[in-house]
Amino acid sequence: MHIMEGFLPWQWCLIWWIIALPCLIFGIYQLKKVLRADREALPLLGITGGFIFILSSLKLPSVTGSCSHPTGTGLSTISFGPWITAVVCAIVLLFQSLFLAHGGLSVLGANIVSMGIVGPLVGYALYRLLRDTSVNIYITVFLVTALADMFTYVTTSLELALAYPAETGGFVSSFILFMGIFAVTQVPLAIVEGIVLALVFKYILTLKPDILIRLGVFSKEKIEAARSEI
C-alpha cells in the first residue's frame, strides 16, 4: 500500500499531510490519556502495536501474481480506537521510509492516511456497530481486521486515482485500475489476517480479560460469555 517517494505530486503530498497531522496529534493526546489512566494498558498496546510491526513487514504472495503485505491494524483499532492506531502506524511507516525506501517522507502523510486513519476508521465504525449486538466477539474481530486491511488498500487506490485520473474515463476508470492492482491482491491476505488476529484476540481474552473490560472494549457479559465458550 506504500505510495513510493516521488510518485505523488507535491500538492497531493501536502493535502494528505494536512489531513494526517491533526489525527496524529489527537492520537498522541489520547495515548497519553489512556496510559495515565491505566498503566496496565501499556502491555496491551505493546501486543497490538507489535502485530502492526510484524504483519506490515511480511510481503505475502497473492492470487494476482504480485505481493502485498497485511496491515495488522485491526487489534489496535478495537482495543484503542483509530487515533492511537494512527500513531503506531506512523512510527512503522516512518521506519520503513527512512531505512527501507518503502514510501518516503513526502508521501508519508498519504500512507498514514490510508494505513493509519481511513482503514482503522472504517474498521472502528463496524466495531461500534457490532459491539453491543449479539454477534460473536471473534467474528467481530475477524470482520473488523479484514475490513481495516481492505480499506487501507482501497484508500491507496483512491489517493493515486485522485492524483492520476485516466485520460479517458478520468478518476473513475483510473480508480478501477488501481483497485485491480491493490484491492484484488489484498482479498486473500485480508481474510487470513482476520482469522489470525481473531485467534490472537482469543489469547488476550484468556489471559487478561480484566484489561479489556476496563478499557470498555466489549461488555463484561460478552467477554465472560466468550470465555466460557472456549
Next chain:
Amino acid sequence: MVYKYTLEILAGIAIVVFCALFLYTSATMSGAEFAGSDNVGSGLIAKLSGIPVENFHPLIPQWEPPSGEIESCLFALQAAFGGMVIGGVFGFWMGQKKKA
C-alpha cells in the same frame, strides 16, 4: 468445550489454503513475478501519466538499502522487534496469571 480449538483449526486451514493458492498461482500463471504491488502500482502511474518510471525522482532525498540482502535484514529487524514485544508481554501476563 467441543469448540475449544475451533479458531486454531480455522487459522491452520486458512494458512494451508493460502499456501496452496500461492503454489497453484505460481505454477499455472504465466508471467507471475510476485513483485510488490507497490511497484506494479508505480508502473500503472507511469502508464497513466505517460512519464517513464525512471523519470520519477524523490521529492525528499532518500536513503535506499544498497541491496536486497540489506533490505531483508532491516525487514527482519522490524518483525523481530514486534515479535520480541509480543512474546514478552504474553510471557509477563502468563506469569501474572500463575502468581494470582
